[in-house]
Amino acid sequence: xxxxxxxxxxxxxxxxxxxxxxxxxxxxxxxxxxxxxxxxxxxxxxxxxxxxxxxxxxxxxxxxxxxxxxxxxxxxxxxxxxxxxxxxxxxxxxxxxxxxxxxxxxxxxxxxxxxxxxxxxxxxxxxxxxxxxxxxxxxxxxxxxxxxxxxxxxxxxxxxxxxxxxxxxxxxxxxxxxxxxxxxxxxxxxxxxxxxxxxxxxxxxxxxxxxxxxxxxxxxxxxxxxxxxxxxxxxxxxxxxxxxxxxxxxxxxxxxxxxxxxxxxxxxxxxxxxxxxxxxxxxxxxxxxxxxxxxxxxxxxxxxxxxxxxxxxxxxxxxxxxxxxxxxxxxxxxxxxxxxxxxxxxxxxxxxxxxxxxxxxxxxxxxxxxxxxxxxxxxxxxxxxxxxxxxxxxxxxxxxxxxxxxxxxxxxxxxxxxxxxxxxxxxxxxxxxxxxxxxxxxxxxxxxxxxxxxxxxxxxxxxxxxxx
Numbered sequence: 096x097x098x099x100x101x102x103x104x105x106x107x108x109x110x111x112x113x114x115x116x117x118x119x120x121x122x123x124x125x126x127x128x129x130x131x132x133x134x135x136x137x138x139x140x141x142x143x144x145x146x147x148x149x150x151x152x153x154x155x156x157x158x159x160x161x162x163x164x165x166x167x168x169x170x171x172x173x174x175x176x177x178x179x180x181x182x183x184x185x186x187x188x189x190x191x192x193x194x195x196x197x198x199x200x201x202x203x204x205x206x207x208x209x210x211x212x213x214x215x216x217x218x219x220x221x222x223x224x225x226x227x228x229x230x231x232x233x234x235x236x237x238x239x240x241x242x243x244x245x246x247x248x249x250x251x252x253x254x255x256x257x258x259x260x261x262x263x264x265x266x267x268x269x270x271x272x273x274x275x276x277x278x279x280x281x282x283x284x285x286x287x288x289x290x291x292x293x294x295x296x297x298x299x300x301x302x303x304x305x306x307x308x309x310x311x312x313x314x315x316x317x318x319x320x321x322x323x324x325x326x327x328x329x330x331x332x333x334x335x336x337x338x339x340x341x342x343x344x345x346x347x348x349x350x351x352x353x354x355x356x357x358x359x360x361x362x363x364x365x366x367x368x369x370x371x372x373x374x375x376x377x378x379x380x381x382x383x384x385x386x387x388x389x390x391x392x393x394x395x396x397x398x399x400x401x402x403x404x405x406x407x408x409x410x411x412x413x414x415x416x417x418x419x420x421x422x423x424x425x426x427x428x429x430x431x432x433x434x435x436x437x438x439x440x441x442x443x444x445x446x447x448x449x450x451x452x453x454x455x456x457x458x459x460x461x462x463x464x465x466x467x468x469x470x471x472x473x474x475x476x477x478x479x480x481x482x483x484x485x486x487x488x489x490x491x492x493x494x495x496x497x498x499x500x501x502x503x504x505x506x507x508x509x510x511x512x513x514x515x516x517x518x519x520x521x522x523x524x525x526x527x528x529x530x531x532x533x534x535x536x537x538x539x540x541x542x543x544x545x546x547x548x549x550x551x552x553x554x555x556x557x558x559x560x561x562x563x
Contacts, residue, residue: 107131107543108345108353109536110335111361113142114529115517117320117329118536119359121172124324126544134347136334139314140321142361143489143518144529146312151480152433154312155392158444158489159408159422161188162313163305164530165561168537176319183306184428189297192253192410193469198402201410203253204245204281205296208289214252215290221246222283236495238266240274245281257412260419263448264384264492273493273525273555307427313529335362338371340511357512357543359536363488363519368504371513377504383522384492387485389445389453391462392424394432394480395472399425399439403471416465417458418443438479441471446490459483491522514539516552526555534558 107123109116112135123131139145147155164170177183190201199209207218225246234240241254258266289296297303308315321329337346338358345353360367365383368374374381408422424442429435443462447453454461459481466472491497501522505515516535518527526535534551541547551558 105130105356105543106354108355108358109133109361110345110358111135111142111517111520112140112317112321112329112331113361113517114144114317114532115361115520115536116142116359117317117324118533119540120324120328120536121320121533122537122540124328126540128544129325131328132353133329134333134335134345134353135329135331138331139318140329140331141314141317143486144313144317144532146314147482147484148311149392149480149482151394153392153394153440153480153482154428154431155390155424155442155482155484156313157484157486158388158390159420159424159442160313160529161305161407162307162316162529165558166530166534169530169533172320172533173316176323177308177316182309184309185306186304186407186427188303188305189406190408190410191406192257192412193471194253194412196470200295200297202296203410204249205286205289207249207286208293210252214248218246218248218252219283219286221248221250222281222286226283234271236267237269237271237274240271241266249281253412256414257410257419259451260412260414261386261446262384262490262492263386263446263451264494265450268384268494270493270495270497273523309428310430312428312431316529336370338367338513340371340373340508340513343512355512357514359539360513360515361517361520361536363491364501364504364515364522366488367508367513367515367520371508373504373507377500377507379496379500380504383497383500384494385448385488386490386492387447387487388489389447389455389458390442390482390484390486391418391445391459392440392442392480392482393463393466393472393478394438394440394482396438396477396479398436399423400473409471411465411469416469417445417453417461418465419446420444421466421471441466448492455485488519491519491524491527493524497522514543521552523552523555526551526558531555531558 109119112133116133120133143157192199192203200206207215234243241250334348335345336348343355365380368380406423408420410420422442425432425439432438432440463475516539517532531551538549538551542549
């Protein structure tokens with residue numbers, strides 16, 4: 096597109112004002128570029144990291160987000176857009192597993208001392224049998240990796256049933272190389288020492304400390320960031336319905352048509368293939384694993400029970416409850432409820448896939464009953480507010496065929512100036528956290544303008560090994 100001085104300027108379109116799209120926008124603005132626009136189909140920024148305020152002034156997220164970072168650049172942006180300490184609540188992570196009527200600190204495999212004697216011995220026996228057997232052939236799928244890394248007891252009691260509840264896919268249809276820093280390995284001697292000394296082992300992982308916005312939920316991060324971008328550069332309620340790859344034009348539901356030199360899409364890859372008319376060429380894109388999420392938020396009268404007061408979130412591996420995770424959302428910030436002296440809140444997540452069906456008409460009731468059965472809720476009459484949303488595309492499931500399906504699609508789009516990035520755009524869960532997604536957008540800009548490598552997208556193992 097010609098500039099007033101007659102020179103050619105690159106026209107960049109960004110579809111989606113989630114972390115990836117806003118990461119690209121931030122970098123473009125930082126570089127002094129102005130020939131770009133972000134189009135967002137919904138009425139708010141944030142994408143899967145948006146927040147919602149309901150009629151009773153409760154704030155809710157799209158599931159239990161935890162903000163932590165592998166990148167100094169991302170940290171600096173956060174400190175720029177929300178510089179005051181009063182804008183953040185800081186937490187030492189307290190995550191737990193609710194199993195067999197007991198509380199076991201996370202990570203489960205390091206804290207099995209909290210189990211009853213027989214399950215404890217089953218887990219320990221499985222670990223000792225692994226040591227006795229020595230190294231075998233490398234596992235060829237996620238299920239076998241769990242068995243080979245943690246033994247039969249831990250696999251049966253926790254890791255297999257929990258991962259089924261999250262992913263809703265047979266674990267033998269998933270690889271294991273995406274795991275990275277998301278699962279703690281085991282040290283048998285340390286487990287025994289924890290048992291002998293009655294010691295908890297809870298500091299593992301990159302998110303053992305995290306921060307959360309004091310007001311507005313996770314979405315406040317992206318609202319604050321978008322407000323620091325030039326006016327009218329982020330346009331809401333603009334849904335792209337068609338992308339003409341030959342003419343490099345994007346058509347919107349409003350009737351708007353935009354030309355582009357480069358287009359960054361953050362919508363889910365299956366949808367992008369549909370509106371760009373390449374799905375007939377890449378029919379197997381429909382075979383990509385995808386998980387949807389039912390999110391149920393409950394506002395509860397009274398004060399938080401003492402045993403829950405400092406807990407951040409709880410994992411549920413057993414089938415007596417529909418949810419895999421429940422977040423103590425009013426603990427993240429007391430301002431997530433209208434009056435913390437009179438009420439508190441929990442937020443539950445239930446996954447749904449083509450392998451794992453959910454009756455949407457009963458999901459709220461089943462969540463309430465599951466909370467009663469597990470002891471997180473004492474009395475259903477204390478529930479004063481229910482917030483329910485279904486999000487159809489929340490987890491890109493890493494399956495054995497994923498890379499062979501995704502890479503040719505991304506290459507085809509790239510040849511035509513279209514780049515698909517972000518959690519659902521690149522279909523790469525292992526770099527799908529907020530910091531990863533934001534940096535995918537930033538690194539894409541640096542690649543387009545300077546030829547820099549997109550490290551987050553192409554070398555997740557390096558990114559996830561940094562900055563613990």
